Amino acid sequence: MSRRSLLWAAASAPVVAATAGAAGAAAATATTRAGDRPDEDSPRFAVAVLPDTQYLLDEGGSDPEPVRAALDWLVRARGEAGIAFMTQLGDVTEHGTETEMRLADRVFRTADGKLPYSVLAGNHDVSGDDQRGDTPYLRTFGPRRFSKDKTFGGASPDGYHHFHVVKAGGRRWLVLAIDWRASDAGIAWAQRVIDTHATLPAILTTHDLVWADDAGLAHLSDNGQRLWDRLIRGNDQIFLALGGHYWPPGRTTMTNDHGNPVHLHITNYQDRYYGGAGMVRLYHFDLVRDVIDVETFSPWLRERVADKPSLLEEETAELTGDVDRFTVPVDFGTRFAGFAPPVLPAPRPPRAVMPRGTVAYWRFDHTGLAGAGTDGAPVPPGTVARDLTGNGNDLKAELLHASGPGALTWSAEHHDDAPAHASLRFDGGKQPDRGAVLRTGPGAPVNAMRFESGYTIETFLKLPSPFTGDHAWMGILSWEGRAGDAGKHSGWSDDEPTCSLNLSGERFLQFVVYPVPGDADPTSWSHAVPVGHWMHVAVVNDGRHTTMYVDGSRIARNAAEESTGISTLGKPFAIGGTQFAEAYGQGFFGWIGDTRVVARALRPDQFLTAR
The missing domain is CATH 2.60.120.200 (Jelly Rolls)
Incomplete structure (x- = not known):
């Protein structure tokens, strides 16, 4: 069974025997029940990304079902696909109103207590920077929502930034969920979190980071440049930064102050058919092969395509362009050695190996x-x-x-x-x-x-x-x-x-x-x-x-x-x-x-x- 078949099957089958496909690394290696937790010590795991869902959570007229279906699939496929965490990239809703936030609350309850995840605010959810005070967004996706999650590490005093510590691949990883406009106080808070977790590799997520040209080459936005200069480039721990907001999707690699690569990606499909159709991106970490395999698909459309698909449903169910399905080489040991030198086994005396x-x-x-x-x-x-x-x-x-x-x-x-x-x-x-x-x-x-x-x-x-x-x-x-x-x-x-x-x-x-x-x-x-x-x-x-x-x-x-x-x-x-x-x-x-x-x-x- 290929990886593609594995993930398709996981959306509908309660029990699936998984094998790693040659094209990638959705790499569970044993039969598991849908919804099982992934093995925290497996060298293969996945981080899921759910980009801008605003066109599907719009009180003026939309359909939240693709988002609910995506979350439901992530919950059910968690153990099979090794999904350790899910991060949402902002613009949850179109207008950020009480009505839309109540709808978003009901939809995201699909994952509450079943899949650790983060949500951050985009410009359609809030306005101004993180000192804006109380909002419907904060009351819906503030720290109280995540406080019971085992991954939740804490939030900034304003409540608009939070971080998670994820156990996967036999180690701990830091995930930063940064508001779409971080004030000086917000950046200082993020720096304290990084300093407190000085040996953890970090994934930074925010709404406005990079934009991409038609060839898929990403460039820092004005806000992304500020984050790069003030937070990313000086902290060697940040090796991957993810944003939404703009389209088309794209990616670039920049070199930080320590001489190491930082991968910056934009993930957003709201301009595609059906408002992005609840598109999900999976980052499959493979610590054996030293790669991150990336794939992008709509769980909701996959289920529909299995029935009687329309042309647009077939075209959009799975995206395989260069900016949607690709591999990022990462020599994890070397890349993380500057802040987390590997602890090698001690030499063994001759008598122990004869x-x-x-x-x-x-x-x-x-x-x-x-x-x-x-x-x-x-x-x-x-x-x-x-x-x-x-x-x-x-x-x-x-x-x-x-x-x-x-x-x-x-x-x-x-x-x-x-x-x-x-x-x-x-x-x-x-x-x-x-x-x-x-x-x-x-x-x-x-x-x-x-x-x-x-x-x-x-x-x-x-x-x-x-x-x-x-x-x-x-x-x-x-x-x-x-x-x-x-x-x-x-x-x-x-x-x-x-x-x-x-x-x-x-x-x-x-x-x-x-x-x-x-x-x-x-x-x-x-x-x-x-x-x-x-x-x-x-x-x-x-x-x-x-x-x-x-x-x-x-x-x-x-x-x-x-x-x-x-x-x-x-x-x-x-x-x-x-x-x-x-x-x-x-x-x-x-x-x-x-x-x-x-x-x-x-x-x-x-x-x-x-x-």
Whole structure:
């Protein structure tokens, strides 16, 4: 089921099994009942936006049903679509009268107590700035309405600004609902809220922020410029700012005083068919993919289209233009690091990651590598990486060919879940061949072990970004020796080693092994792995078959052939390269972290990433 089908189904079905669609991230992954609360720890959640509804809440003649239907859908789809919060962007009504506010009150009761949300005043709801005093709007959507919501954090003394703290994605988020005209006092209040919640990423919502040209490029309005200068640009926490008021919709990205991007969007469809038809926009946060996927649709029209739609209903039910359906890339960890540095797991001692059957364990911090500790410092030839099991499988660094000292350096970079907070940076390549390897000595036990009862080989890898140069078929780790010398002739060449993990020109991981019995070379192939991103790779053999895992996920292209053991020849095990005809060509290009060999099959929850 695609994401589009999922959301459509959620509008009418009481129970839906959800799967993430390739086009976006409406990403619930389990069957839930309509109206269930979303999982606050899921890395995927949504923030809903309900823009100007004024033409549908007009005492002079309108139809509030699309707004009620939108709120009803948001309530029912909350758990399924992971909707953590809904924010309305002002101009709730056309004239801001008592009559219209009573109508708005009845319509918004659909969500009261069922979905946390905010409402802010637009120019059709009020006039003047936030010091205007009492109004029908304030009596309807003032602080008392939200005071019982768990997300509600407080309001300004005048009552026209309020803030919410939303729990989603395993963290807390600040949502500011700012009046359409914030006075100096209102801006000072907002600054105090931000200062009080100094580690929370913030979404600012207001009515008048940006306007857009016909191409969808947004520009600050006069009021938006004031907010930018007085509040947004100096507060790194504000990464997303949303406004209504103008049409057409549009977006832009600006750089704040901290050098970070701020995404500013206008969302308003009141000029469209049926006064916008209760249009809803969903911002699907995906903290795994580091994106926000945005979609825009009318729940009310979707239900009508499922029956006997008119042409305009079909055209308006879902909007897919560049300003209506798009993806915003956000490296959440980097973007928020300035005010909320990530709390990384502490390093784990070697004894904590050496389960029964561990043959060898190498790490490149001070516990395992002599001289480790200076980021970027060369690792001299002859440097020893100790086998921390005490089994005698120490590695010794060697430069390949005429490589200089930059071919192997120590690095403080590491996978977040790696036991050691260190790695080695290899600068291998072709034309001419260069690189470095770390090899066991001639008498190391791992050289001749055959692992006929099974094995698990794990390592942490990172490929540079950009991934420049020709690095096709570079080796990552291997046992030396010719397959032909082991009596194996079925593979690509008798000159390739009996076991190796390599990277193809298409960036597919290749694990090829010549088992002990028989003449075969069962090979596993991963997908194209990313660049600029740490990954954990595990190859697990249960004594009969081999399975590769990338970041704990089983790959598809595992060899169907039976595979028992490794036809080792008593020759060194190496990290950083693969021999051909018993000679090294190019070396590895990138980072390698903790590497472990265990003489039995481990489960994913026993990998080096497990805690």
